[in-house]
Amino acid sequence: MSHTTHVASRRAEPGHGGAAPVAPPRTRHRSHSPQWAAWAFLAPVTLYLALFYAYPLYRNIDLSLRDYTVRSFVRGDAPFAGLENYRTVFDDPTFLPALLHTALFTVVCLAFQYAIGLALAVFFHQHFRLSATLRALFLVPWLLPLIVSASTWSWMLNSDSGIVNAALHAVGIDPVNWLTSPTWSLTSVIVANIWIGVPFNLVVLYSGLQSIPAGLYEAAALDGAGPWRRFRSITFPLLRPVSAITLLLGLVYTLKVFDIIWIMTKGGPAESSTTFATWSYQLGFGNMLPAFGPGAAVGNLLVVAALVFGLVYVRVQRKQAL
Numbered sequence: 610m611s612h613t614t615h616v617a618s619r620r621a622e623p624g625h626g627g628a629a630p631v632a633p634p635r636t637r638h639r640s641h642s643p644q645w646a647a648w649a650f651l652a653p654v655t656l657y658l659a660l661f662y663a664y665p666l667y668r669n670i671d672l673s674l675r676d677y678t679v680r681s682f683v684r685g686d687a688p689f690a691g692l693e694n695y696r697t698v699f700d701d702p703t704f705l706p707a708l709l710h711t712a713l714f715t716v717v718c719l720a721f722q723y724a725i726g727l728a729l730a731v732f733f734h735q736h737f738r739l740s741a742t743l744r745a746l747f748l749v750p751w752l753l754p755l756i757v758s759a760s761t762w763s764w765m766l767n768s769d770s771g772i773v774n775a776a777l778h779a780v781g782i783d784p785v786n787w788l789t790s791p792t793w794s795l796t797s798v799i800v801a802n803i804w805i806g807v808p809f810n811l812v813v814l815y816s817g818l819q820s821i822p823a824g825l826y827e828a829a830a831l832d833g834a835g836p837w838r839r840f841r842s843i844t845f846p847l848l849r850p851v852s853a854i855t856l857l858l859g860l861v862y863t864l865k866v867f868d869i870i871w872i873m874t875k876g877g878p879a880e881s882s883t884t885f886a887t888w889s890y891q892l893g894f895g896n897m898l899p900a901f902g903p904g905a906a907v908g909n910l911l912v913v914a915a916l917v918f919g920l921v922y923v924r925v926q927r928k929q930a931l
Contacts, residue, residue, distance in 0.1 A: 669905050672905035674689065674690060676693070697903050698910075714866070715863045718859075719859050721803045725807045726855075734815065744811070750808055751812075755868040758801070759873055760872060763873050794881045798873050801869050801873060813854075817852075818848070826839055864914060865886050871890065876891065885907050893905070
């Protein structure tokens with residue numbers, strides 16, 4: 610037998626009493642079904658965001674950078690104006706009062722909504738009798754349509770026939786022009802918006818309290834900590850993540866509040882309750898000769914403000930995670 614045949618026969622022999630191992634065939638392509646499934650699930654969300662968020666935002670930016678009139682708005686041939694609309698907004702005498710009213714409206718509403726919501730959440734966390742029923746009743750302002758809530762507050766604060774002035778008259782206090790006085794109009798819409806926003810804070814903060822282990826409170830009570838000390842050392846620190854997202858969502862909502870102010874005071878009297886949201890509407894739709902460009906510019910200022918606070922929130926959350 611030749612040397613070549615001998616070598617070939619040795620390679621064909623089974624190793625150690627068993628059949629020679631056979632390598633599995635290599636597959637030249639892999640299945641892409643998981644990747645296609647992921648894209649299929651993402652497609653509806655992406656289409657929704659593009660149609661109802663990205664495109665309206667693009668159109669609003671385009672409006673603020675062009676000199677639109679009613680005719681050019683219909684025909685779509687408005688000339689490019691650059692930042693002229695923003696310059697018009699900044700030079701307008703309404704800008705500073707609207708900025709001040711927006712800041713005051715937002716800060717006061719957020720502070721009182723959060724404080725009252727947190728107090729009610731801690732109160733209902735005691736699980737006393739009728740706790741669930743009372744908690745459900747507090748959700749009524751949140752469930753009502755805004756037009757109903759604003760109309761109800763307009764009736765209650767009416768100077769002549771409102772129930773609030775009737776109660777003040779019963780205790781010997783002169784009636785107050787809540788909605789028609791420059792001194793009280795902004796206060797009136799702030800009170801109404803606080804009443805509407807408290808249930809949201811209550812629901813979110815109450816859910817956060819449910820996630821705090823009861824053993825922490827029991828251990829603190831055994832150490833002699835009172836209710837205030839337990840709140841300050843356990844409840845409030847552990848609620849920080851929930852509080853942060855509650856305040857952020859409340860900020861975004863409060864910045865764009867329009868319905869309540871417009872129904873109750875229409876931004877008046879004498880622009881005493883005008884905010885950026887109502888001013889943007891007045892510029893774009895509240896006049897016989899609408900100023901689409903400046904109105905869109907004011908709306909974009911609100912978008913930028915919400916975006917800035919959102920980025921601050923993300924940065925703070927990253928620092929806390931690290």
